[in-house]
Amino acid sequence: MNISISGLPSVNPLGLAEPRKARTERDSLPLDSADLGQQKQKTVLLQIDGLGYNALKKAMSQGLAPNIERYIKQNAAALQPFMCGIPAETIPVLMSLFHGVQVPANEWWSKEKMAVVDPTIIENEIAAQAEEKNGVPGLLTGGVAISAPITGGAAEARLAPGQLQAHAAEHGTWKTVAKEAWEDLKLITRGEESLATLLWRTGRDIVNTRRDLKESGQWNTWWDRHYPIMLALSKNIFPVVATEGVKKALEENKPIAYVDYADYDEAAHYYGSRSERAMEAVHHIDGFIGQILDKVQDGHQDYKVIVFSDHGQTDSSPFKKVFGQNLDEIIDSHIRQVRGDALVPEDEVVCSHAYSMNNIYFNYDKATQEGAEIEKRYPGMIEKLVSHPGIGLVVSRGPNTLLMRGPKGSVEVRDGKMEVVGKNPLEMYGDPAIISQQIQDYAAIPQTGDLLVFAVYDKVTDSTYDFGEKYTMKSLHGGLGGDQGLPFMLAPGTLGLDLKDTIKAIQLHEKVGHQHCRI
Numbered sequence: 001m002n003i004s005i006s007g008l009p010s011v012n013p014l015g016l017a018e019p020r021k022a023r024t025e026r027d028s029l030p031l032d033s034a035d036l037g038q039q040k041q042k043t044v045l046l047q048i049d050g051l052g053y054n055a056l057k058k059a060m061s062q063g064l065a066p067n068i069e070r071y072i073k074q075n076a077a078a079l080q081p082f083m084c085g086i087p088a089e090t091i092p093v094l095m096s097l098f099h100g101v102q103v104p105a106n107e108w109w110s111k112e113k114m115a116v117v118d119p120t121i122i123e124n125e126i127a128a129q130a131e132e133k134n135g136v137p138g139l140l141t142g143g144v145a146i147s148a149p150i151t152g153g154a155a156e157a158r159l160a161p162g163q164l165q166a167h168a169a170e171h172g173t174w175k176t177v178a179k180e181a182w183e184d185l186k187l188i189t190r191g192e193e194s195l196a197t198l199l200w201r202t203g204r205d206i207v208n209t210r211r212d213l214k215e216s217g218q219w220n221t222w223w224d225r226h227y228p229i230m231l232a233l234s235k236n237i238f239p240v241v242a243t244e245g246v247k248k249a250l251e252e253n254k255p256i257a258y259v260d261y262a263d264y265d266e267a268a269h270y271y272g273s274r275s276e277r278a279m280e281a282v283h284h285i286d287g288f289i290g291q292i293l294d295k296v297q298d299g300h301q302d303y304k305v306i307v308f309s310d311h312g313q314t315d316s317s318p319f320k321k322v323f324g325q326n327l328d329e330i331i332d333s334h335i336r337q338v339r340g341d342a343l344v345p346e347d348e349v350v351c352s353h354a355y356s357m358n359n360i361y362f363n364y365d366k367a368t369q370e371g372a373e374i375e376k377r378y379p380g381m382i383e384k385l386v387s388h389p390g391i392g393l394v395v396s397r398g399p400n401t402l403l404m405r406g407p408k409g410s411v412e413v414r415d416g417k418m419e420v421v422g423k424n425p426l427e428m429y430g431d432p433a434i435i436s437q438q439i440q441d442y443a444a445i446p447q448t449g450d451l452l453v454f455a456v457y458d459k460v461t462d463s464t465y466d467f468g469e470k471y472t473m474k475s476l477h478g479g480l481g482g483d484q485g486l487p488f489m490l491a492p493g494t495l496g497l498d499l500k501d502t503i504k505a506i507q508l509h510e511k512v513g514h515q516h517c518r519i
Helices: 053-061 066-074 090-099 123-134 161-171 173-188 195-215 222-236 238-251 263-271 276-297 319-323 327-339 371-377 381-386 432-443 505-515
Strands: 042-048 078-081 108-110 115-117 144-146 156-158 256-261 303-308 314-318 349-354 357-362 391-398 401-406 409-414 417-422 451-455 463-466 488-491
Touching: 042 238, 042 276, 053 066, 053 078, 053 276, 066 276, 066 303, 066 488, 090 123, 090 505, 108 349, 108 357, 144 238, 156 173, 156 238, 161 173, 173 195, 173 238, 195 222, 195 263, 222 238, 222 263, 238 256, 238 276, 256 276, 263 276, 276 303, 314 319, 319 463, 327 349, 327 357, 327 381, 371 381, 371 391, 381 391, 381 401, 381 451, 391 432, 401 432, 409 432, 417 432, 432 451, 451 463
Parallel strands: 042 256, 042 303, 144 156, 144 256, 314 463
Antiparallel strands: 078 488, 108 115, 303 488, 349 357, 357 451, 391 401, 391 451, 401 409, 409 417
């Protein structure tokens, strides 16, 4: 699939479009050769997928993260919350951090191609165009990425889905699986536990998780029934491969090493973000982080370690289970009612969800459509969505405006100024000024939906609704409200990393990249 990101803007630290300075011949040198005015700081990036700032604080208060606490004390490290913006999803956050480019979601609908876009498959294309626009290569260039949702330009990657799919397309699935398994096995044998022990624990956890999901009523879809495998691998196999891969990278003096520990995120989705199982995952990951910290102290003190998360999680309920219809069905039934038709053509309207957020695409025109045109073609649809009890906010566009409508009021943004009518619907999700800016920034990303729909967030229960039906989850991330938008970063005090003004992930590209002498 050849998906162009030509519409994606170059970004400054605030994520705003601006022209870049022309690259010089020196800028084009490999990173190991380019003299950027100072010695490149060797870096280890340890990501705890989905762990929000408040959930980490809870784990620390329960004594479940002793190695992280040790790291804070020994390095005068600053534990900082930051806002990742919209969407609160892994791939967009990492694309911003590693490549300095914003994408709409983990996957999105292309009106031009009339197909779903998976950015992990086209990362190389996105990275090349981003480098041309931004003037810098991927943050992980020359380094290693392990158990990595995307490679970030790393020279070597293990357990990277997009890279594996590309390899399988060229060499075949079985050859790809065999090659990956062999390389992973070599890393596992370096670890502290035998392969037999790890396999036994993996099997045990699959059985136990199957039992748990059946008892809790989360055994409804194909993905539910296969998720115990992913949970068990994320707990037992993947973190060993990742940890030993980072240790090996340090031994080989790689300039940067990155790993994504996914156990917490996977467990929180099905057990709840602050459940016993999720907190157990934090403790488990903390043990692996301790191994890496020990390795750094034992002869690799020239590396700086940064521990961070990409987003948090907010407890949730399935939208369709609560309200009887999913968003697609609500829209479909409204169109049929207005037209008197028995059938709405396939792909006339596409809903592409990021859990508690939904991009709605109207495919009668390839261009992004304004609210007035949508209302003309589908009378009453926007009002139907705004008045739904599970929907807290519907965002549409107008001439140089954004209209954000809630059930009891609206916000119109024109030339950066907000005009509120009735009750401000943004108050549901947090500071209205920040939420407004995050929505404006997100709506400016090409290939976002014609309408943006956000589920209700209940501050009392600290919960929202999941538009998706692929999984039967208890906790999610993607939209607005609660801890899903508040991850953390932990860096040595000597780096002087300041995230207090960070309201979206694109700002991390320069702030973290600067520490590694990339920008």
